[in-house]
Amino acid sequence: MNYNQFFVMQPEISLAVALILMLVADLFLGEKSKKYFQPFALAVFAIHTAYCILAGNELTGATETAGAQAFAGMYQTSKIHFFVKNMLNVGTFITFLFAYEWNKKENVNRIGEFYTLMLSTLFGMFLMISSGNFLLFYIGLETASIPMAALVALNKKREESAEAAAKYILTAGVSSAVMLYGISMIYGSCGGSLYFSDVVKNFTSSNYQVMAMVFFMAGVMFKISLVPFHLWTADTYQGAPTPVTAYLSVMSKGAAAFSFMVILWKTFSFSGVEPSTLAWNKILWWVIIVTITVGNIFALRQKNLKRFLAFSSISQAGYVMLGLMSGTAAGMGSMIYYLLVYLFTNLAAFGVICNIENKTGKVGMNDYNDLYKTNPKMAFVMTLAMFSLGGIPPFAGCFSKIFIFASAAQTGEYLLVFLALANTIISLCYYLYVVKAMYINHSENPIPAFKSDKMTLIGLTICTAAFVFMGLISPIYEMILSWSFGI
């Protein structure tokens, strides 16, 4: 065996090192030096992030999936893989910043667990992204899911937290079962191999194979929380500690969406065939419409902000899937750009919620009445985030929607784009509910003025700057586009 192959896995190895360092530190740091653990963890993770970015830069000439691979195609990487991983790294880092205060206040005894579990799920996501084989993909998925359940339950004393974790692990179990069944059917019908490159050669769209694909898709759609596999989302998001919710809604969705795209394009498609005639395309067409609509309709009624953002994220996931429809490089580019913008915007929203929850314990939309009088900065960031999520120019959220609609429209999905567009109006309505609560509704006892901690402020500044300016800086999109590939 050629051990040089491991060098292709730089992000994974670096992450594993970071993970081990944190585990060891957590074990051996004494009671007194416990307070140094968080800065240490942040520093280690920052180094890891920087290393990954540098490593991604050094990767040369690879703009295709097969840019570089290891272990006979089991593991694949390219510029775009690196980009997605770096995106997740940055997102995770920002989540850590938001969690800093929460860890100090509410999670004192389990800080080490928080970081190591987070990194384990991230490791799973990296494997999902880079997988070239269904087996590795499944392992990645489970590595991402199971620690996630523990994270959701981290707040042991709160009943909702435990309940949310129970619901998550149970439904995830069902979904894994269905997906494994699908993978076994694929194994059986596609020549006894689970490598994507082998499966695509034997995939003929026979009824049996389509059924296998549907089973497989159901499992991944569960992770992305597309309707009708979304029911766990609201309960889990609401019950989980807020930093974990932020992480769940952005990172795990992003990783799953990207690998979903790669698998659908690389294994269940025939090159040279109109994408709209492919089986998965027809399924997705309906799933997207139903997801966006159901997400919107449910979000309209929510009074709890975390639950509200859960439904909002369901509907956003529907928009993300629009990028899959075209099967072109533009589709991939616009989808990753959408994810990138969504990552910063949603994290900013969660950052504000997390901050306010830490200080006052309030997460209801009515609690936010008159927020701008007491905490104008938080209200302002939240407003910008809501505008960006709703797709109001000049924030990046508007441009990402334009790009993703354009990519879908390019292959003639006009009806789909129209329905998605009509849905943005509904989404605007509920995003503006939040703004209305903060600026227009009056309250007898609004959230008192408080001073935010530095970490949260840094995180919020990064996010806000990113989603405000990213739409105006076109090279970012161009760069993503240049690394993207189609079916």
Add this chain to the structure above:
Amino acid sequence: MENIITFAPCVLLLPFLMFLFLGLTNYKWTGKQAGIIGTAGITVVAFCCYYIALQYFFGGVGKPDGATAYQTITVFNMEWMKMSVAHPGLTISIGFLLDPISAMMLIVISTVSLMVHIYSFGYMFEHGHYDEGMQRYYCVLSLFSFAMLGLVLATNIFQMYIFWELVGVSSFLLIGYYYKKPAAISACKKAFIVTRFADMFYLIGILIVSYYTKTFDFVEMNTLAENGHTLVGNSMEGLTFMGLSLTTLAMFLIFLGGAGKSAMFPFHIWLPDAMEGPTPSSALIHAATMVVAGVFLVARLFPVFAIDAPNALEAITYIGAFTALFAAVIAVAQTDIKRVLAFSTISQIAYMMVALGVARFSIEGVEHVETTLGFTASMWHLFTHAMFKAMLFLCCGCIIHCVESNEMAKMGGLKKYMPITWACFGIGCLAIAGIPPFSGFFSKGEILSACLENQCTGIYVIMTLTAGLTAFYMFRLFYHIFYYEENPEYATSEHKPHDQKWPMTLPLIVFAVLTCVCGFFPFGQLITASHEAIEIETNWFVEGVSLTTAALGIGIAYVLYYKKNDKPAKIMAKMQGLCTAASHRFYIDEVWYGITRSFIFGIICKSIAWFDRHCIDGFMDLMGWLTNRASSESKDFQSGHVQQYAWVFVMGVVVIGTLALYL
């Protein structure tokens, strides 16, 4: 060249950063601090601008060794947006274009802006304290400087449009600076709506042109092809719309945008009202820089206008000539000193338009009777006018600061109280009347000779007449303020009128010096349509006639207004109809108001409102109701029972599988 590249981003970035800094740190600074921050910023910008312009004109950057013509230099041009779907290759960039006119505009904008920044220190200081909105004021001034610089440096018409609108916004904000005054509010709305209305035509023009040329870039548009036509002309060749050549139509639409900003008839109505803003900002925006944006636009696309849309240029000439005379007549009858200056600005900008209108492009090898003298004359007049008109406005600011009124009736006999203001105002009046050796004499003389040279005798007569009127109303103003009859309140008042402190007098003196010398600048060497030096000859016939007319105008003003007498009243009584009409600005405002009221509000808006309320709102309400209904009906779906979730999951797989297999 390398140095220019280092300084160039600073010119655009610094004012913008100032704007952000002052805007985002609201009320952190006292009025004085805000003023110092803003002024420091603009000082740096001004030095960068001077450096770039001087390097360009004299440092060999614009004219490398051996070249006979100034080069057009794109210092940088960043691609901002690609319109890849509909129009491959069509991109919007943000860049920095350096050619003689933009280099000249750099000097104009930075000088006036810097002076106004300094002047505002004194102007905004009243009754022992700085105005409470100082920070907002300097913040918007920075935004304006940024927008205006971006406008003149634009490499493409779309960038220009973006900054064009930004300029409009900052003008809106400055006119409405005293937002507690209802007059200021209605004035700022009027200015914004009128100019925006004109910009609509500009945008349509841009869309037509870019649709055919597939580019926004000025250089590409202006470059002459082998057949002697520009890209715009070639790409729209033979196309007509309603009997008009499409090129002419599109270029005329673009000009209409410029007419809005430059207050050409019939879009001039906003400018007099815009005088509600603080006087220094009027000097900067509504006298020297923003209002010449229209002239600059025509000059920027001059080759296209001159070669491929001469009919549009002709229309510009007529509109300009009419506006010049029309505004001058109105100015005679106004009593608010700032409004007199406002109408005089309209009239002078119309001069520049006329000069551009009569100029024609001479193509090498083709014998042309017409010359491009008008182009140089127009830019020259733009430059000199910016200096002396800004000075006149700043003088007005000093006077208003003392008298606390804009009405001529409250003034008179101010000479002995305010000698510096008197001297500067006098120089300004002599310059605008076209008396040598002040700058206006040279630039206006060239405009008039350009009219005559290109066989536009009718226009020449109108413009000479206007020059006489200009001399008359300016000296009417001058005598009325400084001589006439002293207001008895001055002698008894505790605060006697007096010259202001140095922040307010220094800019006056700087402008006065510039007004005296800038007539001697070799404009013919620097700024021409073809970028090659041309010889400017003094046409003694024209100069003689215009001097006589000006002297006549001044003489009449002297007779009527030097000392208080009853002659003006008698003359007014004789020409009552004309006087009333002129003092009501010939009822153009009322006409616009009537059109807006009866036609736009009454017919169009009402029917649209009905459709909106009953059809669109009804549909939206229905959708909203349906959405809400669906939302409340389906809430049980999300029950919280894991068994149900699993059931839905499995059923989902079954349904999707069925869909995939049988659809």
